[in-house]
Amino acid sequence: MLKASNPVAKYAGLNDDCLYLQYEGLNPSGSFKDNGMTAASTHAVMVGAKVAACASTGNTSASLAVYASVAQKFKVVVFVGSGKIALGKLSQALDYGAKTVQIQGDFDDALARVREVCNEEGIYLCNSVNPFRLEGQKSIMFRVLESLNWEVPDWIVVPGGNLGNSSAFGKAFMELKALGLIDRIPRLAIINAQGADTLYQLYEQEGLRWNGGNYDRAASTDFFSQMDQENRRASTLASAIEINRPVNFSKSLRALDVCDGVVREVTDQQILDAKAQVGAGGLGCEPASAASVAGAKLLKSEGVIASSDRVVCILTGHQLKDPNATVAYHSATDEHMDEKLTSHGVNKAPFSNGPIVVENDLDKIIKVIRSL
Numbered sequence: 001m002l003k004a005s006n007p008v009a010k011y012a013g014l015n016d017d018c019l020y021l022q023y024e025g026l027n028p029s030g031s032f033k034d035n036g037m038t039a040a041s042t043h044a045v046m047v048g049a050k051v052a053a054c055a056s057t058g059n060t061s062a063s064l065a066v067y068a069s070v071a072q073k074f075k076v077v078v079f080v081g082s083g084k085i086a087l088g089k090l091s092q093a094l095d096y097g098a099k100t101v102q103i104q105g106d107f108d109d110a111l112a113r114v115r116e117v118c119n120e121e122g123i124y125l126c127n128s129v130n131p132f133r134l135e136g137q138k139s140i141m142f143r144v145l146e147s148l149n150w151e152v153p154d155w156i157v158v159p160g161g162n163l164g165n166s167s168a169f170g171k172a173f174m175e176l177k178a179l180g181l182i183d184r185i186p187r188l189a190i191i192n193a194q195g196a197d198t199l200y201q202l203y204e205q206e207g208l209r210w211n212g213g214n215y216d217r218a219a220s221t222d223f224f225s226q227m228d229q230e231n232r233r234a235s236t237l238a239s240a241i242e243i244n245r246p247v248n249f250s251k252s253l254r255a256l257d258v259c260d261g262v263v264r265e266v267t268d269q270q271i272l273d274a275k276a277q278v279g280a281g282g283l284g285c286e287p288a289s290a291a292s293v294a295g296a297k298l299l300k301s302e303g304v305i306a307s308s309d310r311v312v313c314i315l316t317g318h319q320l321k322d323p324n325a326t327v328a329y330h331s332a333t334d335e336h337m338d339e340k341l342t343s344h345g346v347n348k349a350p351f352s353n354g355p356i357v358v359e360n361d362l363d364k365i366i367k368v369i370r371s372l
């Protein structure tokens with residue numbers, strides 16, 4: 001669903017009717033992952049897979065679990081890092097009947113393991129290294145263009161985690177242009193969380209470019225070995241993008257090349273503030289999704305995005321995926337901030353909207369209501 005949102009446009013510094021939110025929270029499992037998982041699970045059935053697996057920060061597992069339970073053709077094993085998965089997402093995997101394996105470590109560890117396990121055991125791998133996932137995710141851009149009557153917007157802004165979405169979007173635009181269905185390609189902005197900013201570091205800080213496919217592989221290899229040496233781990237409240245080793249890194253360089261793209265990083269403070277504004281504007285999203293709006297606001301303040309540009313922000317997942325983050329933010333007061341928030345650098349909550357505690361007394365309640 002694509003919706004123009006003037007309250008959110010105002011927050012980002014854009015003119016009325018210039019900001020569109022592509023809301024992916026209404027998919028069967030509540031995130032954009034379903035666009036790709038429907039294709040991958042169809043392929044799994046076609047090749048007669050008996051077991052499919054994925055590593056997940058949560059939404060991939062929820063999505064795979066849904067499609068597997070509908071298909072009833074293969075079992076599902078999902079690998080998650082310990083303590084790294086939002087409750088809404090974990091509850092989905094459990095309820096849809098996926099076998100959930102919790103390993104010590106984070107998403108990057110879980111993905112490395114699941115790839116080994118799939119190789120050893122001949123299990124069908126459903127992470128976004130699976131090309132059918134990316135083919136399916138191209139359809140998000142088809143739907144955006146359809147909703148805009150095929151008038152190409154100026155910008156697509158998307159959070160970057162494993163970089164499957166951004167890679168798929170680049171491929172979609174490349175193909176649509178080659179087919180003559182669009183006459184120009186929108187610019188792409190990929191937004192990392194500051195605590196998980198590999199793409200930002202390599203693309204913006206080190207100037208790594210696709211270069212016709214001959215990109216400087218040593219630069220990325222060096223980056224990752226240094227990361228290992230320093231034992232640097234991804235850390236952000238936006239758990240869906242808490243990834244330091246994006247598997248679609250090289251494909252995303254191609255997407256950035258095709259779409260004359262930029263990469264930015266935003267803090268967890270910027271993400272949660274933007275999330276509260278998105279919610280107040282009528283489309284609730286999870287933290288990672290709000291990185292797109294925080295990124296659009298940042299790019300507008302830098303003058304990279306103009307206030308009259310037509311900007312589409314992808315809201316990747318539903319508000320109810322991560323209720324803990326939402327409640328922690330809205331319950332914050334000047335005197336008390338949730339520890340999990342402050343440990344991620346979120347020290348204020350300018351848009352918090354906490355519950356008002358009132359005695360069960362009619363006069364007192366009315367007094368509160370009148371003061372609203």
Ligand SMILES: *Cc1c(COP(=O)(O)O)cnc(C)c1O
Pocket residue numbers: 031032033059060128159160161162163164165166240241286288289316317
């Ligand atoms: C998976 C996910 C992302 C990251 O998408 P990538 O394609 O891995 O870059 C962002 N937001 C949400 C809600 C997700 O589930």
